[in-house]
Amino acid sequence: MFGLRVPEWRLVCVLAEGKGMTQQALGVRTQMDKVTVSRAAIALAERGLVARVPNPGDQRSRVLNLTDSGRELYAAVAPKALEMERALFAGFSDAERVQLRDMLIRVEQAVSAIAPAAMAEGAGLSV
Numbered sequence: 354m355f356g357l358r359v360p361e362w363r364l365v366c367v368l369a370e371g372k373g374m375t376q377q378a379l380g381v382r383t384q385m386d387k388v389t390v391s392r393a394a395i396a397l398a399e400r401g402l403v404a405r406v407p408n409p410g411d412q413r414s415r416v417l418n419l420t421d422s423g424r425e426l427y428a429a430v431a432p433k434a435l436e437m438e439r440a441l442f443a444g445f446s447d448a449e450r451v452q453l454r455d456m457l458i459r460v461e462q463a464v465s466a467i468a469p470a471a472m473a474e475g476a477g478l479s480v
Contacts, residue, residue: 355430356400360385360393362430365419368403369427373418375408402426 357365363383368374374382380390394417397403402423405415419427442450 355426357426357430358393358396360389361397362434364390364393364397364417365402365423365427366431368417368419369424369431373406373416375411375414375416377414379417397423 360383363385364379367379367382376387376390376394379385379394380387383390385393394403394405397417398405400422401420403417404420405417408414408416445453
């Protein structure tokens with residue numbers, strides 16, 4: 354409907370939270386690799402949803418900011434995304450939602466702990 358891929362939407366959401374960020378910072382914040390962040394940033398810039406400006410602290414990098422069009426898109430999509438989230442979790446109690454969140458955090462921590470070793474061994478695990 355809005356023509357956004359998941360990585361692009363993730364960048365829009367993070368940028369909508371506040372001030373601009375470098376692609377490196379966006380990668381850390383969204384837990385996406387630099388190639389995925391770069392492709393998403395390029396796609397968003399081509400659509401006029403983000404502006405890429407020189408980083409005053411490091412001329413080799415760029416800071417991404419949502420444009421007015423990007424903010425308008427976020428304002429249109431965010432309520433629909435929240436509505437979908439509510440529908441997905443409607444059958445869960447508050448306690449079950451907390452339990453699920455806690456379990457997902459543990460899975461994320463386990464992946465973070467084993468990913469460097471798996472990468473070093475050539476297992477091809479990509480995070």
